[in-house]
Amino acid sequence: EDQVESGGGSVQAGESLRLSCAASRFRLMFPLSDIAWYRQAPGPWSSCELVSTISDGGHTRYSESVKGRFTISQDATKNTVYLQMNNLKPEDAAVYYCAPDDGAVEQCPLEGWGRGTQVTVSS
DSSP states (O other): OOOOEEOOEEEETTOOEEEEEEOHHHHHHOTTSOEEEEEEOSSTTOOEEEEEEEOTTOOEEEOTTTTTTEEEEEOTTSSEEEEEEOSOOGGGOEEEEEEEOOSOOSSSOOTTOOOOEEEEEEO
16 A cells, blocks of 8 residues: 555644645546545444545535535645645544545545555544
């Protein structure tokens, strides 16, 4: 697995992080696909959550759990995708993955995804 994602860390509730995704490989392999951020929280009962997506044209979508706090963006080349996470909450703690938008995914990561980046939020 390549190191696609970066920027995770340990923060206090209310603080911010910005995640980065090296998306060029996904753009080449899946040129018609949006790029998505997924997250997998710890625990046997958690599922993979589709957090946000961005299209090649810049159209964005967010899950209700992060709407208003997270912002997805991409650089001018569209090969780096960012996830700005503000006002982080303990429930945002997870491993975050960047991948082509594959809709609902039961468990992260899927084959071909990166290693993810860990986000820890303490209250």
